[in-house]
Every structure is written in structure tokens, then in C-alpha cells.
Amino acid sequence: MSENQQHPALQVNKIHVSYGRQPVLKGIDFCLEQGEILCLLGPSGCGKTTILKSLAGLISLDSGDIKIKQQVVSSASKQVAAEKRNLGMLFQDYALFPHLTVADNITYGLSKVAKADKTKRLHELLELVQLYGQESKYPHQLSGGQQQRVALARSLAYHPDLLLLDEPFSNIDNKVKFELIEQVRDIIKKANVAAIFVSHSKEEAYAFADKVAILNQGVLEQVDAPEVLYHAPKSEFVAAFMGAINKVTIANLAPQQRHNLKEELHCAERVGFRPEHIGVVTSDAGDPVAENQISAILSSKRFVGSYYQLKLDTPYGAWLANYANGADLQVGQSVNLQVDWHQAIAL
């Protein structure tokens, strides 16, 4: 095993950061392997940009430390200058030089490299970001996605140890965004560089990141693969942040519902389940309710494309359900619900 594979590319150890007397990061702790992509995700003001600035060396720490490739770059007593951290950066506005060609933009940071090596690296990078043949063009002659790939090639030019991406897809048209995300992900994987990505969008995080770190008011709630965050959130905040969730207090559940819960949930106080885990059975008012079903009234419905999102008044409160045949349902009608309790999670 090589040196790089044995040690994480990045270690963030219990960092605390304040602006004046206001604590903003409260003990953030995570690691990243070489070639791994982590997304920082959370509501506005939770501290995503502050983490990125701490990694970039633009903000000093109150305590804790940051190591890049085993070297401490930030601690309460040490601050390696931003330009000495060997970081690549990619921002939402590409920040390409409009008067320079693609080739000159890409090699901008390689001024101290010998000409032959620079040309070799340029060709490798053009190949990597699939812009061969475009090297003499100027930024305004390229699409937004192509410009972002030029910016990415520039940020990878000097083999950074860590790539920082600050909302790089937010200015890209939705129609081509996910294609670009896939391309950028492929490029980062080929370059085998560790990358930290800040985003507001769950969908971008799902498509781009290997792991997602969910932040809440300066605290890291959970770091996991997107599927784990969605299906096995460790807190109610993460559960709700990752998508709609129906909540129930177990003590209120009828015994025939409660006994379908997984055994390990029997000692939880509250459980939640996703709207896709409710089956909807239409019924006529007055029809008997089957033992495993719950009767409810449809309070609203919303067409969201491949299904309808139903809002239901149930004996346990308002729930959401996803239902394909929503066109046939009338607001105000009674329906019976069958919850897949096996999918419920502790909150």
C-alpha cells in the first residue's frame, strides 16, 4: 500500500472558529481520503463557507487543527499561508481571464515550469477535461460548462493536494448541469485528488459526492454516503434535511401498527418514515378499515411529475404520501393507508 493510501489526504480535527465573540464552527471533525469527494451541505449560515475558508488558510482557528497530507497547515498557533497549501480552487463564476486563450488560462499558474513540461502538462489537462482542439479559443467562445472545465483544468494544473469547490455548478443551466457534474466527477476521479465541495443543493450533492457532511449551526450532524443519510439518518435534523419525513410518537400508535416496527425501534420515542413508504388504498366512506390500514382524509394533492404528493389528515397528524394515480383522487375523500413500518427510522 502506498503512503498516500495509508493516510487521509485531509484531516480536520475538532476545529473551532469564531467571528469576534460569535462561535461559528463548533468542533468540526472529519477526514478525506485521496480521490474522495466530500460535499458540505446545510442551511444558509450553518458554516460551510467558513470551513472552506479555514481549509484555504483565509481564517485562523481558535482550536483544533487541519492536516493536509499529514502536515499541520492550521492550528491555534500555526497558519500556513494560503498559497503554500497546494490547493486547487474552483468557484461558481469560473474567474477565467477573458483576454487569455484556453491554453493560457489553463497554464496560468505554471509560470515557473519549463516550457516543454508546461506544454506536456497542457496536453494532459486538455485530454483530461476533453477540450482538445479548443485551446486557441477565448472564454467567451465557450459554453458555461466548457468554461467551468477550463477553470477545473487550471485548478488541477499544478497537481494540488486538495481541491476546493465553492458552488461550482450554481451558474450552470439545469438542462446541462447534471451532465457537467458527471464529467467533473470523472475528471476528479481520474486526477485522484481529494475534493471538498460546498453546495446548497441535495441533488448536486447526491450526483457529485462520495460522502456528504450535514452541518447545522456550526455542528457536523453526520458524514455519510447520501443513501445512508437518507435511509439511516442519525438525527431528526438530518432526516428532515434529506427529504420529507412523516413523524409518529410510538406510544400513540395502535398495537397492530406498532408491532410491525423493527424490533430495535421499540424502545424509541418517535419514529419517522418517508412519503414513498405509504401505500394508498381508495375506499368509500363507511367501508371498514382493514386491520393493518389507517384511515385518512386527503387534504390536498400536488402534481410533481412522475407522481402526486398527497397531504393526508391521519389520526397521527398530517402525513405526506407519494402516489402515482393521484389524478383519480378528490380532495376531501377518505383513503386507507398502509405504512411499510419496516422502513421506519428512529428520530
Ligand SMILES: Nc1ncnc2c1ncn2[C@@H]1O[C@H](COP(=O)(O)OP(=O)(O)OP(=O)(O)O)[C@@H](O)[C@H]1O
Ligand atoms: N466575516 C464575518 N463576520 C461575522 N460573522 C460572519 C462572517 N462571515 C460569516 N459570518 C457568520 O457566520 C455564520 C456562518 O457563515 P458561513 O458563511 O460560513 O455560512 P454558510 O453555510 O456558508 O452560508 P450560505 O449557505 O448562506 O453561504 C453565519 O451566521 C454568518 O452570519
